[in-house]
Amino acid sequence: MIKIKKIGQVIFSSPVYTFSVIFLIVLIILSLIAPLLPLDPNATDVSNMSQPPSLAHWFGTDEVGRDYFIRVLYGGRVSLLVGVLAMLTATTIGTLVGLTAGYFGGLIDSILMRLLDVLSAIPWLVLVIVLSVFLKPGLTTIIIIIGCFSWMGIARLIRGETLAAKERDYVIYAKFIGIPPFKIIVRHILPSVLPTLIVAASASISGAIMTESALSFLGMGIQQPMASWGSLLQNAQSSLQRAPYMAILPGLFVVFTVYSFNNLGDLIKSILQREV
Known part of the structure; x- marks a missing residue:
């Protein structure tokens, strides 16, 4: 109960945190209940093509009369x-990779870090274009590539945190009494790096969403009739003058989602700092 109270205090200590948490909660709930709504994201209506936002269609309709609100939700x-x-x-x-390289060091560390350097040096767009051929x-x-x-x-x-964690007294003692490396990593090293891992993981979600949006915008990601925010932006290019909301709405969702996850x-x- 005390921990929940502390978490609440941190969330409501800043309007930025409050907005981000509320936005993500609402977005996730709407995305989960989207299939329960009485709207078909692929149902066309040629009599209502490119209609602006209204009470009947909150986000308007697209170039073939599909309800854009449900399209954005399914894209989310x-x-x-x-x-x-x-x-x-x-x-x-x-x-x-980080745990293995940091704990064992030596040749294993050198090989893994050189591999990491090579992969980091390859521009992701070039890599995606090559992979899209196969x-x-x-x-x-898109999930595999990202x-x-x-x-x-x-x-x-994780490698940096592991290098620091393995020098602690309890880890050195565990090595001395002959505990296998796997048990040391799982019982002692991993709990030490977990706070850093959680923060990095939450930030990587926003990076993945941005990458997916960019790839789908370039036509190398999610394909029709399935919708994502990136594919909606890509599809909106031909309708910018007569229906600018088709680009603005999914664009705002991408911006606010990435902002909130960061x-x-x-x-x-x-x-985590308050817990410590």
């Missing part, structure tokens, strides 16, 4: 799904 479902799954993939790979664009492909090629920053952070990382950091 896809963008959030990509962000979370890509984050889990990147966090898992980055944590494994992989069919879609939800699974998750498997965005773990380098997390690996560096603030969420700072919020988690503040809560």
Whole structure:
């Protein structure tokens, strides 16, 4: 109960934190209940093409008469799904690489860090274009690409934390009495790096959403009829003059979502610091 009270104090201590938490909660709830709404995101109505926002259509309609509000909600479902799954993939790979390199050091550390340097040096857009030749664009492909090629920053952070954690007395004693490395890493090292990992993971969600939006905007991400915020922006290019809301609305959702997830990382950091 005390911890919940402290968390509440931190959240409401800043309007930025309050807005970010409320926005994310509302967005996630709306995304989850979208299939329950009596609206079909793919239902066309040629008599209501490119209608501005109104009481009948809160966000207006697109170029073929589809309700844009439900399209944006379904786009949010896809963008959030990509962000979370890509984050889990990147966090898992980055944590494994960072823990292994930091704990064992030596040749293993050198090999893993050189691999990390090589991958970090490759422009992601070039990498995606090359991979798109071999992989069919879609939800699974975009998650794999973002998750498997965005773990380098997390690996560096975890490696640094591991280098510091393995020099602590209880870790040195565990090594001395012959506890296997795997148990030491799981029982002692991982709990030490967990606060940093949580903050990095929350920030990586916003990065994944931005990357997905950019790739879908370029036509190399989510494909029709499935919608994401990036694909909605890409589709809105041809309607900017007659229906600017088609670009403004998903663009605002991308901006506010990325902003909120970045603030969420700072919020988690503040809560963890108070616990310490």
